[in-house]
Amino acid sequence: xxxxxxxxxxxPRTARALAREAITREILAAARARLATxxxxxxxxxxxxxxxxxxxxxxYRYYASRDALLTALIxxxxxxxxxxxxxxxxxxxxxxxxxxxxAACRALRDWAVAHPGEFALLYGTPVPGYAAPRRTVDPxxxxxxxxxxxxxxxxxxxxxxxxxxxxxxxGDARAEGDAALVAGAREFAAARGLAHxxxxxxxxxxxxxxxxxxxxxxxxxxxxxxxxVTDTGRWFDAVAGRLAAxxxxxxxxxRGRAEATAPSVGR
Amino acid sequence: xxxxxxxxxxxPRTARALAREAITREILAAARARLATxxxxxxxxxxxxxxxxxxxxxxYRYYASRDALLTALIxxxxxxxxxxxxxxxxxxxxxxxxxxxxAACRALRDWAVAHPGEFALLYGTPVPGYAAPRRTVDPxxxxxxxxxxxxxxxxxxxxxxxxxxxxxxxGDARAEGDAALVAGAREFAAARGLAHxxxxxxxxxxxxxxxxxxxxxxxxxxxxxxxxVTDTGRWFDAVAGRLAAxxxxxxxxxRGRAEATAPSVGR
DNA sequence: CCCCAGGCAAGAGCAGTGCTCGCATTTGTG
DNA sequence: CACAAATGCGAGCACTGCTCTTGCCTGGGG
Numbered sequence: 001x002x003x004x005x006x007x008x009x010x011x012p013r014t015a016r017a018l019a020r021e022a023i024t025r026e027i028l029a030a031a032r033a034r035l036a037t038x039x040x041x042x043x044x045x046x047x048x049x050x051x052x053x054x055x056x057x058x059x060y061r062y063y064a065s066r067d068a069l070l071t072a073l074i075x076x077x078x079x080x081x082x083x084x085x086x087x088x089x090x091x092x093x094x095x096x097x098x099x100x101x102x103a104a105c106r107a108l109r110d111w112a113v114a115h116p117g118e119f120a121l122l123y124g125t126p127v128p129g130y131a132a133p134r135r136t137v138d139p140x141x142x143x144x145x146x147x148x149x150x151x152x153x154x155x156x157x158x159x160x161x162x163x164x165x166x167x168x169x170x171g172d173a174r175a176e177g178d179a180a181l182v183a184g185a186r187e188f189a190a191a192r193g194l195a196h197x198x199x200x201x202x203x204x205x206x207x208x209x210x211x212x213x214x215x216x217x218x219x220x221x222x223x224x225x226x227x228x229v230t231d232t233g234r235w236f237d238a239v240a241g242r243l244a245a246x247x248x249x250x251x252x253x254x255r256g257r258a259e260a261t262a263p264s265v266g267r
Numbered sequence: 268x269x270x271x272x273x274x275x276x277x278x279p280r281t282a283r284a285l286a287r288e289a290i291t292r293e294i295l296a297a298a299r300a301r302l303a304t305x306x307x308x309x310x311x312x313x314x315x316x317x318x319x320x321x322x323x324x325x326x327y328r329y330y331a332s333r334d335a336l337l338t339a340l341i342x343x344x345x346x347x348x349x350x351x352x353x354x355x356x357x358x359x360x361x362x363x364x365x366x367x368x369x370a371a372c373r374a375l376r377d378w379a380v381a382h383p384g385e386f387a388l389l390y391g392t393p394v395p396g397y398a399a400p401r402r403t404v405d406p407x408x409x410x411x412x413x414x415x416x417x418x419x420x421x422x423x424x425x426x427x428x429x430x431x432x433x434x435x436x437x438g439d440a441r442a443e444g445d446a447a448l449v450a451g452a453r454e455f456a457a458a459r460g461l462a463h464x465x466x467x468x469x470x471x472x473x474x475x476x477x478x479x480x481x482x483x484x485x486x487x488x489x490x491x492x493x494x495x496v497t498d499t500g501r502w503f504d505a506v507a508g509r510l511a512a513x514x515x516x517x518x519x520x521x522r523g524r525a526e527a528t529a530p531s532v533g534r
Numbered sequence: 535c536c537c538c539a540g541g542c543a544a545g546a547g548c549a550g551t552g553c554t555c556g557c558a559t560t561t562g563t564g
Numbered sequence: 565c566a567c568a569a570a571t572g573c574g575a576g577c578a579c580t581g582c583t584c585t586t587g588c589c590t591g592g593g594g
Binding site for chain 1: 450
């Protein structure tokens with residue numbers, strides 16, 4: 001729009017652009033506050049406007065629509081969650097793979113428990129008319145990228161996940177089919193230069209584990225564990241520990257899963 | 268309300284009560300249709316009223332609030348899903364445990380794929396102000412009851428799920444802790460006379476598997492598998508098959524997991 | 535230092551929502 | 565058959581997302 005020739009687009013120089021950016025952030029912050037308290041479905045653009053002392057129509061100067069505001073929120077939350085998981089995993093001792101796995105898993109749950117509304121926005125029922133734009137998919141993959149990195153490293157150290165169930169007569173055909181199953185994920189990874197050479201079974205098992213972790217957190221936050229599991233924190237640790245074992249993540253590398261040592265899951 | 272002395276409460280005799288019940292069902296059916304097309308968040312009582320040729324306020328003669336209508340929908344959907352899973356499992360040959368497991372799992376996914384709006388209502392983000400009343404929890408457990416029945420039977424036939432990862436020094440303390448983890452679930456089961464004597468690890472693994480199945484379906488329906496997995500049907504089967512193996516569900520009983528035969532997962 | 539274009543906020547308005555209340559009308563029961 | 569209860573309607577309240585017009589007011593080029 002402005003800056004016809006020289007000014008760098010990413011760096012607003014004029015006072016007006018500065019103010020604009022500040023207000024844009026203020027609106028986003030107010031929206032996050034509402035999101036945290038009321039949940040995504042109840043996120044009202046008018047209420048956000050009131051919180052920042054504006055009339056609703058004024059907000060449209062900064063976000064084209066409710067969906068645009070939603071997209072900004074989604075990207076911010078994916079990045080926050082991804083950063084939390086990355087940091088937790090990075091802080092664990094490098095040679096203790098189970099600890100790294102558990103740290104990443106716990107960071108996921110801790111963030112979700114601390115931000116249930118945001119979690120619901122990211123992983124709950126999609127907003128009816130809303131379709132997530134492309135720029136959300138990359139931040140969305142940060143968590144699973146951490147997980148697969150740990151699994152791939154465990155694999156490189158000689159561990160192997162629980163083998164895929166052999167299929168009666170045609171075992172090899174099955175193995176090929178499995179590779180095709182996760183071809184999309186592998187392509188995606190290769191496109192940004194990570195773990196494109198991971199064994200198929202490791203990819204499959206990691207995707208399964210990620211799904212199970214999500215399911216566990218989702219059940220806890222959405223109330224499907226009420227009455228069955230009381231200590232949800234310990235329950236989550238138990239799940240994460242078993243998943244690690246199924247993935248062949250052991251403390252000492254180079255062993256089979258039978259005689260290997262499992263992560264310590266005390267809290 | 269009426270029937271002060273003799274008429275059975277559950278069996279309306281008067282024509283008026285008959286008509287009332289019919290209209291009540293008609294409203295519920297219209298709401299389900301809207302739910303299927305627009306999703307739970309967009310479920311509008313006014314739109315439902317229009318569909319049945321009423322004005323919105325008239326609906327309140329039959330359902331006290333939108334939440335009451337929601338509750339009726341939830342119960343109906345839980346029952347429909349539960350019945351579908353029960354039927355599928357019952358139709359599989361009794362001695363083929365993997366087939367029974369896979370049939371139950373597929374019935375779950377098939378129903379969810381056929382009814383994404385309903386699935387979102389049951390397992391997606393809870394409606395903001397809404398708190399599910401007690402009478403929804405029993406129908407909600409029908410699916411997991413089928414799953415645990417299969418696992419318990421496999422256990423009785425001598426199979427064992429993948430063992431829990433031993434915890435370094437204090438293995439027994441861990442085992443006791445695990446039992447406490449799922450004490451709620453066991454209590455719940457005991458209260459209605461089912462599987463109260465199932466081994467702790469079987470209960471834990473079943474709950475984990477149920478969570479993983481939910482997560483898989485949820486990821487598929489909510490678009491978190493786009494780009495990673497293309498053939499979601501085969502992916503689901505692969506997940507269900509691996510979960511069965513982890514649960515110790517094999518075709519021939521009494522074997523260890525290493526030399527056992529796995530389910531055939533061709534589609 | 536001036537001045538005005540353009541960014542910006544306000545407000546009215548539209549179509550929709552859940553829900554309440556008073557009134558008329560039907561209905562079928564005793 | 566008469567009367568009360570059950571029922572449907574419509575207006576109205578407070579709210580939502582979003583559009584469009586109006587007018588202020590200020591940033592920054594001349």
